Amino acid sequence: MTTSPSTEAPTAAAPALEVAGLTVTFPGTGRRAVGAVVALQEVDLEVAVGEFVAVVGPSGCGKSTLLRVLAGLTPPGATVTGRSTGTACGRSAAWMPQRDGLLPWRRALPNALVGARIAGMDRAVADARARALFDEFGLAGFERAWPHELSGGMRQRLALLRTCLPGRPILLLDEPFGALDAITRRRMNAWLAGLDLAGRGRAVVLVTHDVDEALLLADRVVVLSDRPGRVVLDLRVPRDGTAGARRALLEALDPAGEAR
């Protein structure tokens, strides 16, 4: 309802997001830069318009770093090399950090409106939409709560609400459901799955630890290897039966098969 006409019907060939040969290195601490960390190495990723891509991988493999680069936020001090065209810098993307990033001096509803305010949305429209989403996200009644009065899962849902409210064409979500119980998680998954991405020329990149969540929501799942993060599998989720895809994903995540 607020997406501008220009984002409608982009050419099918143009990717919404693209990085190629992306390498991110964090210099080590101390004068001699001991312990420099290569977070990502030669990562290629292309996200088409209308596509939902999930990124999975072991903890510390660079998923959040990848999402930051896609959002146009270079982590300070890091060296970033590679080509990134159509990176979601500026006004087309909304990024949700792994830590919720809620502003402690704003109550829940004003926090939810931060993204809308940045996007220059009409105040009344944004307010009405936020209130409706508070209901849908199970946050009704907490409009006036301070962030520190909310539980971890509630804070996450509020941060997701803030990110989705302005209706930006590209959503970059870093483990949005990490702190949720199974049932709330399923409800939020259903909500996310109900977003009409292709119809509005939108795209989503979702970082998650949960293979089943990735299979449920995504059109494509990208598996990153242990640090330094490399793409070890880029799998299109088949429409009919995900059992094979699931096995392939688990194998890519755990090549030695230790956990099986």
Add this chain to the structure above:
Amino acid sequence: MLVRHRWRRVVAPAAAGLVLLVGWEVGVRLSDLPAFVLPPPSQVARTAVEVAPLLGTDVATTLTEAGLGLVVGAVVGLLLAVLIAAFPWVSDTLYPLVTLTQTVPTVVLAPLLILWAGFGLLPKIVLVALTAFFPVLVAAVTAMATVDAEHSEMVAGLGGTRRHQFWLVQLPASVPGALGGLRVAATYAIGAAVVAEYLAGQSGLGVFVQRSRKGYEVDQILVAVALVAVLTGLLFLLVDGLARLATPWQRPSLPSRPGRTPL
């Protein structure tokens, strides 16, 4: 536990104060010190009751100077902090200079201010404002320079510009710091006003002290000193209360007081 804490925090210092007062009273009486050197506390108390009705205008004058000066200083300090945070060149050119001016204790400037601004309220308000603005400025600038990267990244990740960063993150993040500076400033304000009144003026606690000094009425000076202490305490409590009201998101911190660590 609670009883024990109340005992330590209220009863113990009160008892110590009482012991000091009694010692003072006894010491003065035994040593036959003349009252124009050091009167006993009982006489100070009697004088306090006597002069109390006459002090109304003086207290009002001093409080006006301190209050207005504090407000002006806080506003100027916060505005300057905003400019420093918003424009790097202001920060580079002005901030070192402002810091350098603080090597001059503000009371030293009082004679100049009186020369320029006359004997009325204005020079005192200016002096209090000069004293108050620096702690507010430093606290606010520090708070704005050290905003949580988590918050500024969130705003940037939603497409926020520098203007959004300023209004959504930097300015609100500076408020608790600025209020902390204001609390510090509040403890200086009345003292600065009184010192300015020492030099010139028609009314105010400083004027009262000077008049008492000329008449060797040490008991009156001591009454004024006690009054300055009480007023400063009240002003601090007022600013502290307003600061709490202005930052309702701040969690009530755990009660931790020096000397109460259980270890």
